[in-house]
Amino acid sequence: MTAAGLYLHVPFCTSVCPYCDFAVTIAGPQRRASYLDAFDLEIGRATARGLRFDTVYLGGGTPSSLGPGPLGRIVGRVRERLDVASGAVWHLEVNPEDVSPVAAESWRDLGFDFASLGVQSFDDAELAFLGRRHGADGARRAARTLLDAGFPTVSLDLIFGLPGQTRDRWRRQLETALELGAQHLSCYQLTVHDGTVFGRRHRRGELDELAEDEQAELYLLAHEILGAAGWESYEVSSFAAAPHHRSRHNQKYWDHTPYLGLGPSAHSFDGRTRWWNRRKLRLWAAALEAGESPVEGEERLDDEALFAEAVMLGLRTAAGIDLGRLRDRFGAAVAVVDEPAVDRLVAGGWLVRDGDRLRPTPPGMAVADAVVRAVLA
Amino acid sequence: MPPRHPPVAPGTMKNTRSFCIIAHIDHGKSTLADRLIQSCGGVDERDFRDQILDSMDIERERGITIKSNSVTLNYTARDGETYRLNLIDTPGHVDFSHEVRRSLMSCEGALLLVDAAQGVEAQTVANMYLALEYDLEIVPVINKIDLPSADIERVKEEIEEDLGLEAEHAVLCSAKTGKGIVDVLEAIVTRLPPPAGDPEAPLQAMIFDAQYDPYRGAVLLCRVQQGRLRPGQSALLMHTGKRYDVEEVGLLQLKRVSVPELDAGSVGYVIAGIKSVSDIEVGDTITDARSPAAAPLPGYKEAKPVVFSSIYPMSTEEYPELVRALEKLKLNDAALIYEKDSSAALGFGFRCGFLGLLHLEVVQERLRREYDLSLILSAPSVRYRVTTTAGETVWVDNPSYYPNPGQIDHVEEPYIKASVMMPERYLGPVMELCRERRGEGTTFTYLAVGRVELTSEMPLAEVIFDFYDRLKSTTQGYGSFDYEMLDYRATDLVKVDILVNGEPVDALSQLVHRERARGRALHYCERLEETIPRQQFKIAIQGAIGGDIIARKTINAFRKDVTAKCYGGDITRKRKLLEKQKKGKKRMKMVGNVEIPQSAFIAVLKTDKD
The missing domain is CATH 3.20.20.70 (Aldolase class I)
Structure with missing residues (x-):
């Protein structure tokens, strides 16, 4: 692991x-x-x-x-x-x-x-x-x-x-x-x-x-x-x-590896759930002093949310995303991209397709948010 | 604790006063009405709310009155007698002049309300002339005398000079503090005449508005001019020729209070098993079918829609909701008409007819607010008369049905007689504005020193597109505007199409005078350029007449759109934003491969900026 x-x-x-x-x-x-x-x-x-x-x-x-x-x-x-x-x-x-x-x-x-x-x-x-x-x-x-x-x-x-x-x-x-x-x-x-x-x-x-x-x-x-x-x-x-x-x-x-965040406002992730500490120093410290958890909130990500994040984070990196691996991880029903949009992005020079892998070019990185919006169906 | 005033026995016409309040917007009409109602003990303190006569949220928020309403108050005057006061609240906008005129016809007098700090303003004048047209006794009331900036002497001078009214006996009050309210009530009683109709003559009652009650159907607001109106009568509506059995009559005292009969001079309501407001016509005369009056009351005019626009749901899934919403709205808004329509770009919708642009806005706002519908409206249009080369006459208000130019012999468009009242100093710029809007036969007359009335024969199409806003800015709010329909005149009309990457967006097509075509096309292209977000490719936006491109704008492909940082805490926030944008994506309209947001369809309808 x-x-x-x-x-x-x-x-x-x-x-x-x-x-x-x-x-x-x-x-x-x-x-x-x-x-x-x-x-x-x-x-x-x-x-x-x-x-x-x-x-x-x-x-x-x-x-x-x-x-x-x-x-x-x-x-x-x-x-x-x-x-x-x-x-x-x-x-x-x-x-x-x-x-x-x-x-x-x-x-x-x-x-x-x-x-x-x-x-x-x-x-x-x-x-x-x-x-x-x-x-x-x-x-x-x-x-x-x-x-x-x-x-x-x-x-x-x-x-x-x-x-x-x-x-x-x-x-x-x-x-x-x-x-x-x-x-x-x-x-x-x-x-x-x-x-x-x-x-x-x-x-x-x-x-x-x-x-x-x-x-x-x-x-x-x-x-x-x-x-x-x-x-x-x-x-x-x-x-x-x-x-x-x-x-x-x-x-x-960016690749969904677990991380633990300590200190006010810090976020943690275990591969499925993300949680975050109280943002205000005083409240964070007070909770700990009282022997309580300083965690303020958490969210459990379903496969749809994890897939969306994987695309969102992956297309910000030069490595891009591997659609085959995403399908293996989340299933073909969840790991769906807007294929015509992907084709347009490839044709326009924002993405490079390499087998199952999609990588952003530098102009693609410059518009990564728009690329992600277009790619997610 | 306001004094309790005992009710007035029916049949005491000499103790009845019917009046309305006419005022420029913001001069305190609703506050004065509220205060009069409170002073007469017309409402329990706990039931009271501001702008009590305006029942729709949109009226309260925008400070406008759309529907007429009335309230009957009992007031014991200084002379020891008790009077029945009928306060009729009227809309103030030209779109609803139909209702205004009917309401004025139901009064003997009017309180002309003037703000002590602002003085006489445009609408004050327009409304006063309207009141004079109906021979109403006018009592000037100067409001807001508690303001530090109040200048009562100056306002009195304006009332005398601009309005030609005797200002010496103007009533001074502050509707906000309640000061002078009794003086207002006394002036109503002593200075306004009682109604004059004969209670024994055949029934004539004027319908001045109607409300919709989900349990009782249409509730008609009416003023009995002569005769008596009571349950059990067979009511004949003289213009539509329809008969109804009168179920209930009564007074409006913020709630309906049924009474055995409404006699001459009374203002009240009638319930007669009428299903919806659209079954009747405002301005119609009610008579007794068994012993009808010889003729209806004068002044009836059919409320005809003059502005047409197509309404589409933003998301096609909302179409059934739009159907239901329009059906419901129609129950309470007789002037609204609609029929099915469809657009290649926007799917199924409705072609709707409105009394004017404010009416259109109000309907759109109510659909959005009361039914939570997100809508796209097409450019408003007037109704053109097209004569084909085959000699046929076709009425066209929808660009989609505009015949092929080869089949058109000639086209006529509706003209109005516009009248603008304003201080003399704005005459030049307003004449220029009328000329720009293809006004013909523009003339003016002096009303009083420094005040002129301009009349101009103008195409209605020029008025529905931002004329009112331009007039207001040109005259700094001092110009008042009214119009009446005139006739149809020959015009040189073209259909302008808007193309996005070569694909026509049918909902953006419009019929325009040839001289105006380029300007309007450019305006559309510019607005679309501003509102369509950059996409993966360059987008060409063109305005065209047939195959001729007359305007063009380009939206470049996106180049920079990325959040700089995306670490632990940013990820959740960024994903949630993405989920929201995904929902927004569903609300985008695809034209070819271009995503057009709803805001673009709204932005094109916004008026030109100079």
Whole structure:
């Protein structure tokens, strides 16, 4: 049996970015302390599941802001109480302002081998627009420091599709990332969510989103530049310099491998049921302190829902979907696709058909949501 | 606690007053009606709700009155006598002028309500002229005097200058606070005349509206002009020639209160075993079949539909529900007519006739709201008279049945006499608007200083397409509009088809004057371009007359449509969205291989933006 993934949510940020809609909070030392206590309790509850993990992912929020002490405590508890395989990949999300040679070394010492650095951009104006606390120099310095510390994979998060962003400006970000020597990139298109600062500005007409055609150009430019550098695009937002630099943890979300999420708002999945923790730090912690489950809700997926997800997630990855295998898994009555739509998508160059397998092309990845809508009958 | 007013014995015509309230929208008509009803103890506090005379949700929400209603109140005046007050609530819109006119005919007087802050406005004037046409005694009432922005002196001046009414004795009130309500009631009693009909003469009762009761059938609202109306009589409806046995008569006092008889001057209801509202005609005269009146009351005019549109269910599964809904709606809306229709693009539906665009909107809204139906409407059309080369006359209101141009000798379209009343300063722009809308013989006369009435002979087709909205914006709301049907005149008509990737969408075809064809085709193409989402391929949208393409727009294939992040917590949310979109996909109409959302069919009907 494939080993599961373990996700640990660290909800703290030193400031909330204007585009972010994640479960984050700015908390003082006391709440951080109660968070750590609650985390111990949740890890304790998780032992009963008897899962074996080969990926551990600390995300947030800003796990790097925890500082070596608290971070060490979490890592120690996980190793102590849960079954983590010896070859497991330990993944840490890092913010540039937390990076120093000392900190980087401490993260390596704790066993982290995949660092995702939230640089977002190497352009001061863009960083200011995004409300980030670091500048372009800080971003470069942080990336170099992580690489120098010997992380086997350093990944950089970049945001594209900012209002007014030109091809050249986006090209410079990608080229900088390559020059620095990063082995993995997550290129996220700026998304304006309701309930964020950007969402409110957009509603007031103060923030224009980039037009669809320009978004597409920038997205395809990333495929072009990274492809020319020998990189692979293995998921709509994920690029790796080589297959062994892919995020093994994220892959589990996309192929229905079980994962366990701990911490406020974290989601878990066992292959059939998905459940999620209370989103608010206080409520999550209070439940655990009271000896209760912090789970807020769950859904059991029937075959139709699992099939829809398999198509939805599979067509976001370069591997695509294997219709034969989906039919074996769910039965021919459930695993139905809109064949004429598939033919049109293949003819239009969005999908490639390879026996039973359908893979998205880069333009197909750019419209993966529309492709999925069309493919599902 | 409002005072209890004892009921009035029948036969006291001198103590009866029948009146309506005429006002511009938002000047407080419904609030004043509510307050008058409360002051006369017409309703228990716990039964009270705002806009009590408007029974339909759509009336209450939009602040408009569609159906006429009436209420009979008992009021003990300062002179010590008790009066029976019949308040007749009338619709305010030109589409329902039929009902308005019938209602006015049932009154002796009108309260002309003017907002103390807004002053005299367009509809105030239009409605006052209508009231004058029926010889009603008019009492000006200045409402909302509690507002800080109230300017009573200025409003009085406007009443004198714009309306030519004596403003010195205008009644001041605040329907909101109740201040001055007794003065309003006293003015009704002292300044409006009692009815004048002879109770001993042969029966003549005017039907001014009808309501539908699921248990009793049509409930006719009527005003007895002369004679007496009582159960057991054989009622003859003079225009339709139909006879019914009167089962019950009574007064409307927010609920039906049966009485032994309605005598001359009374306003009340009649139940006579009439199955549905569409069996009778508003404006008809009820008489006694055994000793009929010599002639019906004047002013009867058949309510003829002038605007036609096809209605299709968004999903073909909803067709049987649409059938049932229309049947039910028809029970309460005599003016609505419909017959089966079908479209290659949209499947089975109905061709419907309406009194005007507001009527169309109201029907559509009620179908959506009361029957939860999701509908597509085709472009509204007037009814054309086509003479074929064979010399035959064909009436066409549906583009699908428009004959081949080779078989057409000539076409005529209906004209109206439009009249617009407005302050003089808007005359230029309104004349320009009429010219743009192919108005002929446009003239104007001065009503009072600074106020003009313009009349123009215009094709009705030009009016049903956003004329009213354009007029309102051109005159900043000060222009009032009314029209009457005139005649049929020769026209140069073409059928414009809309093609999506070469496939004609029959529900979007329309009959248009040749001069207008290109503009209208382009408008349709633009709206479709905005509302049809990008799809896997390029979509050509074309407007065509026969084989000639006269307008064209292109929707490019989609290029970017993907959520950036999809990790643990995003997956459930994203799948649920997908499930919702799948349901939406069923609500898309496929034309060829193009998916057209319902919103596109609605958007094309929205008016031009300048």
